[in-house]
Amino acid sequence: MSSCDQFREMFDAYALGALDAPDKAALEAHLATGCDDCAKSVAEARWLVSQLAYTSPESAPSDKLKGRLMQTVRSEARSSKTASLTKTAAVPFWLSAGIAALLLFTLYSAWNAHRMQEELRAANERAALTAQTQRTAAQQQVAAMEAQLALAKRENAILSDPATVKIMLAPQKIQAPQLVAMWHAQYGIVLTGQKIPMPSGNHVLQLWLIPKAPGAKPMPSEMLRPDASGKFVMLVANPPEVVAATKALAITEEPEGGSAAPTSAPRWVGAMT
Numbered sequence: 001m002s003s004c005d006q007f008r009e010m011f012d013a014y015a016l017g018a019l020d021a022p023d024k025a026a027l028e029a030h031l032a033t034g035c036d037d038c039a040k041s042v043a044e045a046r047w048l049v050s051q052l053a054y055t056s057p058e059s060a061p062s063d064k065l066k067g068r069l070m071q072t073v074r075s076e077a078r079s080s081k082t083a084s085l086t087k088t089a090a091v092p093f094w095l096s097a098g099i100a101a102l103l104l105f106t107l108y109s110a111w112n113a114h115r116m117q118e119e120l121r122a123a124n125e126r127a128a129l130t131a132q133t134q135r136t137a138a139q140q141q142v143a144a145m146e147a148q149l150a151l152a153k154r155e156n157a158i159l160s161d162p163a164t165v166k167i168m169l170a171p172q173k174i175q176a177p178q179l180v181a182m183w184h185a186q187y188g189i190v191l192t193g194q195k196i197p198m199p200s201g202n203h204v205l206q207l208w209l210i211p212k213a214p215g216a217k218p219m220p221s222e223m224l225r226p227d228a229s230g231k232f233v234m235l236v237a238n239p240p241e242v243v244a245a246t247k248a249l250a251i252t253e254e255p256e257g258g259s260a261a262p263t264s265a266p267r268w269v270g271a272m273t
């Protein structure tokens with residue numbers, strides 16, 4: 001049982017082809033002993049990864065995703081190596097919470113897009129069968145689902161493209177986890193967080209783009225409240241094309257409906273690197 005435990009966190013990376021050679025060899029040797037539990041977990045991870053192929057608008061999604069993950073993994077590895085006292089870290093570097101969260105969100109996003117595509121096809125079939133009088137309502141439903149699917153595909157494109165810039169937003173004088181922004185110049189920004197505290201009253205969390213130009217005012221962007229479990233997923237589908245002209249991203253708490261200029265001190269701030 002203890003030998004299975006050491007492999008438990010490797011299945012996703014293995015299915016993505018992102019596992020180190022020694023870990024890969026160890027896991028494959030273990031699978032060769034005929035462990036049903038681990039074989040089943042690997043099969044599940046492979047199924048999830050295979051869903052990426054259905055959903056990404058890019059022609060070679062798995063390579064791009066792999067590249068994106070490995071790029072993140074390498075930078076995490078560099079920072080964890082400089083931080084650790086011994087050369088052999090107690091925990092594999094790709095197990096860090098940031099990587100795990102990014103991987104899970106990417107897989108979730110791909111799965112979600114695939115599920116919506118299936119629903120859309122079913123809705124289209126229903127629309128084709130419906131009597132003329134009901135057809136307009138069904139067509140509106142299809143249009144709404146198409147819009148939702150387009151957003152999910154955009155999220156996938158942002159998360160899997162190596163050109164995407166990652167920005168960590170640190171909490172300012174509040175007890176809260178950091179937020180992660182992924183910004184692609186054409187596709188937009190995905191901002192995610194877990195266990196994010198609920199703003200008071202009807203207030204919302206609003207995103208601001210802080211320009212590099214001296215004296216330039218923060219540019220207002222989207223606003224959102226975390227869900228009941230504290231999950232926060234914001235998509236800015238059409239950001240101004242100002243990645244290079246932006247110094248930082250900031251989040252403030254604003255009255256319902258948002259503000260044209262910040263009315264409170266930033267709760268999270270992340271500098272562009």
Ligand SMILES: [Zn+2]
Nearest residue numbers: 004035037038
């Ligand atoms: Zn096992």
